[in-house]
Amino acid sequence: MKNERSKKINKNILNNVITIGIIIIFYAICQIMIQTGSMSNLMKGLLVNLCYYSILAVSLNLTVGILGELSLGHAGFMCVGAFTGAIFTQCTVDIIPNTFIRFTLALLIGALFAALFGMLIGVAVLRLRGDYLAIVTLAFGEIIKNFINVLYIGLDGKGLHISIINTSLNLQDGGKVILKGAQGISGTPQNTTFTIAVILLIIIYMIIVNLIKSRSGRAIMAIRDNRIAAESVGIDITRFKLLAFSISAGMAGIAGVLYSHNISSLTASPKTFGYNQSIMILVFVVLGGIGNIRGSIIAAVVLTLLPEYLRFLQDYRMLIYAIVLIVMMIFNWNPACIEWRKRHQIKNLFNQFSKKKEA
Amino acid sequence: MAMLSVSNLGISFGGLRAVDSFNIEIEKGELYGLIGPNGAGKTTAFNLLTGVYKPDTGRVLLDGVNITGLSTIGINKAGIARTFQNIRLFKNLSVLDNVKAGLHNNYKYSTLSGILRLPSFFKTERLMNEKAMDILKVFDLDQEANRLASNLPYGKQRKLEIARALATNPKLLLLDEPAAGMNPAETVELMETITLVRKKYDVTILLIEHDMKLVAGICEKIFVLNFGTELANGLPSEVLNNPEVIKAYLGA
Numbered sequence: 260m261k262n263e264r265s266k267k268i269n270k271n272i273l274n275n276v277i278t279i280g281i282i283i284i285f286y287a288i289c290q291i292m293i294q295t296g297s298m299s300n301l302m303k304g305l306l307v308n309l310c311y312y313s314i315l316a317v318s319l320n321l322t323v324g325i326l327g328e329l330s331l332g333h334a335g336f337m338c339v340g341a342f343t344g345a346i347f348t349q350c351t352v353d354i355i356p357n358t359f360i361r362f363t364l365a366l367l368i369g370a371l372f373a374a375l376f377g378m379l380i381g382v383a384v385l386r387l388r389g390d391y392l393a394i395v396t397l398a399f400g401e402i403i404k405n406f407i408n409v410l411y412i413g414l415d416g417k418g419l420h421i422s423i424i425n426t427s428l429n430l431q432d433g434g435k436v437i438l439k440g441a442q443g444i445s446g447t448p449q450n451t452t453f454t455i456a457v458i459l460l461i462i463i464y465m466i467i468v469n470l471i472k473s474r475s476g477r478a479i480m481a482i483r484d485n486r487i488a489a490e491s492v493g494i495d496i497t498r499f500k501l502l503a504f505s506i507s508a509g510m511a512g513i514a515g516v517l518y519s520h521n522i523s524s525l526t527a528s529p530k531t532f533g534y535n536q537s538i539m540i541l542v543f544v545v546l547g548g549i550g551n552i553r554g555s556i557i558a559a560v561v562l563t564l565l566p567e568y569l570r571f572l573q574d575y576r577m578l579i580y581a582i583v584l585i586v587m588m589i590f591n592w593n594p595a596c597i598e599w600r601k602r603h604q605i606k607n608l609f610n611q612f613s614k615k616k617e618a
Numbered sequence: 619m620a621m622l623s624v625s626n627l628g629i630s631f632g633g634l635r636a637v638d639s640f641n642i643e644i645e646k647g648e649l650y651g652l653i654g655p656n657g658a659g660k661t662t663a664f665n666l667l668t669g670v671y672k673p674d675t676g677r678v679l680l681d682g683v684n685i686t687g688l689s690t691i692g693i694n695k696a697g698i699a700r701t702f703q704n705i706r707l708f709k710n711l712s713v714l715d716n717v718k719a720g721l722h723n724n725y726k727y728s729t730l731s732g733i734l735r736l737p738s739f740f741k742t743e744r745l746m747n748e749k750a751m752d753i754l755k756v757f758d759l760d761q762e763a764n765r766l767a768s769n770l771p772y773g774k775q776r777k778l779e780i781a782r783a784l785a786t787n788p789k790l791l792l793l794d795e796p797a798a799g800m801n802p803a804e805t806v807e808l809m810e811t812i813t814l815v816r817k818k819y820d821v822t823i824l825l826i827e828h829d830m831k832l833v834a835g836i837c838e839k840i841f842v843l844n845f846g847t848e849l850a851n852g853l854p855s856e857v858l859n860n861p862e863v864i865k866a867y868l869g870a
Contacts, residue, residue: 469733470729473743474725477715480708490690492719492782492785494719
């Protein structure tokens with residue numbers, strides 16, 4: 260019996276090692292390709308995107324798969340992280356010359372603000388169930404995007420000036436406008452590198468996996484499986500729902516900071532932070548398998564690369580993309596396909612390896 | 619002083635008085651049976667005791683402490699655990715994790731030490747595993763520890779629910795039809811388990827049951843509920859021979 264249990268723990272560790280191994284191998288291949296110059300510029304530009312989309316998918320999976328609540332405002336939390344992170348960097352670019360410290364702080368601030376917004380939304384709506392949470396988060400995503408589009412923030416000797424009416428902000432001499440409403444923030448130092456993004460992805464993966472396999476994770480999943488029974492064994496429903504929801508939002512915030520420090524001009528456009536983006540992240544989660552963290556990463560990578568490689572189809576691109584999505588959805592959960600995947604798992608390779616050693 | 623002392627408990631749903639002036643005194647260590655026809659208000663009485671519904675009238679004292687109107691969570695922390703008539707397991711968790719979810723408030727470490735895998739995580743998880751396996755062994759479920767709860771056969775799911783409730787370390791255990799859907803052999807086994815659990819964990823039990831063999835076999839006292847009010851209350855020999863009870867529930 261004890262043996263069986265230790266086997267199970269080993270299985271969990273093995274799973275994590277495999278996932279992190281895949282990420283590191285992928286990273287190594289990309290680095291080699293960059294060094295040898297065999298990577299196209301298109302692909303180079305996508306590398307960071309792959310990481311922050313993966314982070315978004317993994318963090319949304321915490322809400323959808325582990326907590327069991329539908330959130331349609333994940334891009335909104337990313338938006339909060341992106342703008343707070345960028346504003347912080349703009350404000351402190353002269354004060355903190357060390358890029359590493361400044362960027363780390365920006366990441367923390369972005370995560371913190373996104374988590375704070377997650378908590379505020381959560382307090383208000385986590386008492387609601389099912390569709391209602393989806394509707395409210397959807398509204399939040401749209402509101403935050405439109406709000407930032409009319410927001411002006413400037414910095415001068417006296418400190419931060421924030422306004423949504425007075426676009427001149429009455430800045431002193433030498434002050435600069437950081438956020439110009441719909442024109443957004445431009446000139447943020449591009450501190451995000453592929454390496455940093457991959458490291459963050461691994462850290463976030465570990466945080467979520469460790470959370471799931473702990474007392475709090477068990478409580479969160481108990482709430483998902485049966486709310487009434489969870490209450491009856493004394494699990495504080497609101498507290499753990501909020502915990503999961505704000506961690507999920509905070510991680511979306513980190514993805515946002517990565518995004519805002521990867522582009523030259525950050526605007527709260529519908530394309531980057533709109534409803535479609537939230538749905539896109541949800542598609543990653545659903546296709547990768549609800550509750551399956553590794554699947555989310557794979558789905559995010561595949562579905563981000565796919566439209567880029569379908570560009571040769573020109574006008575038919577999104578049409579084909581949609582068809583590929585449907586086909587993937589059907590085949591992914593086809594019993595025969597699941598069977599095939601089980602037979603060809605990476606884990607089996609490990610087993611064969613150890614068997615050979617024994618023989 | 620009785621361990622659980624309920625006086626004049628009642629609730630109405632619209633014009634329906636579902637439970638009315640419900641009085642019961644349960645001494646420590648007793649095994650009490652709650653019976654009555656369908657719709658008599660037995661489960662409603664359980665829901666009142668566990669805080670799922672807030673009573674309109676009356677009060678509930680557990681070991682002299684007033685727990686009337688507390689939340690379900692508060693009542694569980696005060697020492698009342700329950701099972702459900704329709705099984706409510708954490709279906710996608712393993713059998714072991716179901717019991718460990720029950721241990722939630724008895725073994726604590728912070729979320730942060732869980733995420734960072736600090737020593738307190740490993741220490742507490744080990745203790746939790748040991749305790750959970752102990753409880754599972756009593757219910758003969760230790761071989762199934764790593765199975766998903768939803769994959770267990772029906773009888774074992776019922777047992778797992780009791781195991782999970784016991785994990786919260788209650789003073790009083792409320793069992794809502796523990797033998798529902800079980801065959802006679804399983805019922806006998808369940809009776810033995812309940813008797814064993816009561817001794818081993820020193821827990822007081824109040825159970826709802828329609829299986830009269832079980833009720834007559836293990837209950838020390840019986841309370842009969844009919845149309846939300848008390849019909850009879852006392853020793854099994856008296857209650858089960860009471861003509862009113864035979865007329866309303868048992869049948870000739």
